[in-house]
Amino acid sequence: MGPGLAPLARGPLFGAALESAGLERLAEARRASVDLALVDVEEHEPQALTAALDALAASGQAPPVLLVGARLPAGLVRAAMRLQSDVLEPPYSDDQVREAVFGLLDAAGAEATAAAESTSRCWSVVGAVGGAGATTLAIEFAALLAARANRDHAVCLIDLHLADGAAAAYLGAAAAMGLAEFGPAAERMDAALLAAFTTPIAKGLDLLACPRDPLAFEQISKDAVLRILEIACEAYEFVIIDMPRHRRPWTLEVLAGSDEIFVVSELTVPALLAARALAGEIEAGLPVGVRTRIVLNRLASRMFGPAPSMAEAERALERKAEAGISSDWEAAAASVNLGGPISQHRPKSKIVRDVAGVVDRLLGVQTPAARRSGWRPRRAA
Incomplete structure (x- = not known):
């Protein structure tokens, strides 16, 4: 989310199936169909982005979220804390992007495995x-x-x-x-x-x-x-x-x-x-x-x-x-x-x-x- 992230598709995210979307799509994203939401914070109005993250968390089926940006507002940080999330502050290297992305995906996979094994x-x-x-x-x-x-x-x-x-x-x-x-x-x-x-x-x-x-x-x-x-x-x-x-x-x-x-x-x-x-x-x-x-x-x-x-x-x-x-x-x-x-x-x-x-x-x-x-x-x- 955010045209400023487009170069990542030709760099550290090359080969991934990517979808460009807006805030309305973020609020509707579910882990069954989306592995990761990557958001350029500076491309969106903070209150609208916070509302979208709140809606995502309320679903109970949110995918991991990686926020890219500096000086995130406090309300946005609180909304992100309700999700499985990480923050990447520019400038960043390709290796830092990969580390953040795979860290979130690994954590989500481990959580899904633990949930699947639950017998309660x-x-x-x-x-x-x-x-x-x-x-x-x-x-x-x-x-x-x-x-x-x-x-x-x-x-x-x-x-x-x-x-x-x-x-x-x-x-x-x-x-x-x-x-x-x-x-x-x-x-x-x-x-x-x-x-x-x-x-x-x-x-x-x-x-x-x-x-x-x-x-x-x-x-x-x-x-x-x-x-x-x-x-x-x-x-x-x-x-x-x-x-x-x-x-x-x-x-x-x-x-x-x-x-x-x-x-x-x-x-x-x-x-x-x-x-x-x-x-x-x-x-x-x-x-x-x-x-x-x-x-x-x-x-x-x-x-x-x-x-x-x-x-x-x-x-x-x-x-x-x-x-x-x-x-x-x-x-x-x-x-x-x-x-x-x-x-x-x-x-x-x-x-x-x-x-x-x-x-x-x-x-x-x-x-x-x-x-x-x-x-x-x-x-x-």
């Missing part, structure tokens, strides 16, 4: 309506997976209801994630810092949750949320996310990076209609082929009352449900009041049995794979 799995759980039981199911998924793993740091349960999450209260635990500390240090976050804010729940199960704070969503950036998930997926075999149902700036990126997406609904007509709409909205915002799994919660016998059957519910959903979870109010209430998963206090509950069936089915067909999208570390050069 991320499941996101979101309620179609308030009170559908999504938090309860997220806890039971996490507790069951941790019990089966029977080793430390197997499962991390992350409550992204940042303002009013209930996972800590359900588990009788303290919420320890400090958003004020995370915000300014998003790019410097590492496993040690993340571990300082996790709460051990049981062998193999850790909780990451925030204390109640009505301003919490405004205090943490999208970059910080995605960075938390990056680190968690590097440190744990399973990451279970309790998602807010109202969309946030990071919602689609979190869901796009999840291996499974569960939409939890009650068996009421309004809840079923909301589940159908929410599942459609999520799938419309994600890559083609990504499907949500609708879980019908609190199934009960129809001997008394007008509750829909599974077949009637699926007609309202206009799709098959992934599973039904039986109603067991006494077990759920006792566990919440005592603090802990239902599987701990009422291991023979029908809820535990049904959740185990869902986990067995998914683990039986699922093989370890890389994330679908972008919680890759974006390290500054």
Whole structure:
């Protein structure tokens, strides 16, 4: 980008497949089709170039960026730090160009290899309506997976209801994630810092949750949320996310990076209609082929009352449900009041049995794979 770089095509970059482009192309560049973006800083207005770099970083799929120029503005430097980037200050030699280019390409290749070898799995759980039981199911998924793993740091349960999450209260635990500390240090976050804010729940199960704070969503950036998930997926075999149902700036990126997406609904007509709409909205915002799994919660016998059957519910959903979870109010209430998963206090509950069936089915067909999208570390050069 920038006609001043044209001589490089006949010099140190001779033989490379090159494309001359403008800022709009930079913002749309993705590592799947572009190996490296080479930008002449002095050819572009700083604010416009900064905005393009910000858009590139937000994609989660940015190629490495090599900036050529002297005296870069501070805002531009901050934007570049969100990417895998380097700066080349003129005058420079052909060898310096080659060293910078191959350094970025080697780093990107090593990162892609590490990502491809990742075997961690991320499941996101979101309620179609308030009170559908999504938090309860997220806890039971996490507790069951941790019990089966029977080793430390197997499962991390992350409550992204940042303002009013209930996972800590359900588990009788303290919420320890400090958003004020995370915000300014998003790019410097590492496993040690993340571990300082996790709460051990049981062998193999850790909780990451925030204390109640009505301003919490405004205090943490999208970059910080995605960075938390990056680190968690590097440190744990399973990451279970309790998602807010109202969309946030990071919602689609979190869901796009999840291996499974569960939409939890009650068996009421309004809840079923909301589940159908929410599942459609999520799938419309994600890559083609990504499907949500609708879980019908609190199934009960129809001997008394007008509750829909599974077949009637699926007609309202206009799709098959992934599973039904039986109603067991006494077990759920006792566990919440005592603090802990239902599987701990009422291991023979029908809820535990049904959740185990869902986990067995998914683990039986699922093989370890890389994330679908972008919680890759974006390290500054």
